[in-house]
Amino acid sequence: MTDRRNPTHSQSATFYIDGTKRGQGALLLYPDELAAVTTPTGTWGYLAGPALFLAVTIPLFHTIGWPGITATSLVGGWIGEVLTRRRTTRKAAAGGEDVTVIPLGLVTGVQAAKPTKAAGWLGLRNITVTADGTKYEFRGTTDKWIAHLTSALTEYGREVDIAAETITVLPWATLEEG
DSSP states (O other), rough: OOOOTOEEEEEEEEEEEEEEEEEEEEEEEOOEEEEEEEEESSHHHHHHHHHHHHHHHHHHHOOOOHHHHHHHHHHHHHHHHHHHHHHHHHHHHHHOTTEEEGGGEEEEEEEOOOOOOOHHHTOOEEEEETTTTTEEEESSSOOHHHHHHHHHHHHTTTTEEEETTEEEOOOOOTTTOO
């Protein structure tokens, strides 16, 4: 069983299972599985963090100006991301209906698609993981996830074939073949 306290990578994303939207939350990668955790508030940290920082800094420093507001918003967004990661990691450890676990042993393919227009320019990607006949789609800033998934699959012992934005996971070798 995976130690769900420490994912190797995490990312905010919107989840779809076989084309049906499941919600907003986080994608967590562990050494032997991928976990999708939906949260009812989605990316609340990106809004709550800067709002909290601004609520504290503006009364204290009346003339912080735009550079101060920008800096506090960036710091607040970073704090929000840390809080969201902790929250979803705890939720993944507890399990439940808002947690979808995809064992790496069942993954047969991964495909990345760059959305059109502004979403593609912002670094957003749609990652589709096929496992046990089910398609799990993750939409967000997942541009580095092909490399993360390739690394995790090979470390898990899976043989992968990498083409442009596509990973094909080869079937497990049987004892007679090896």
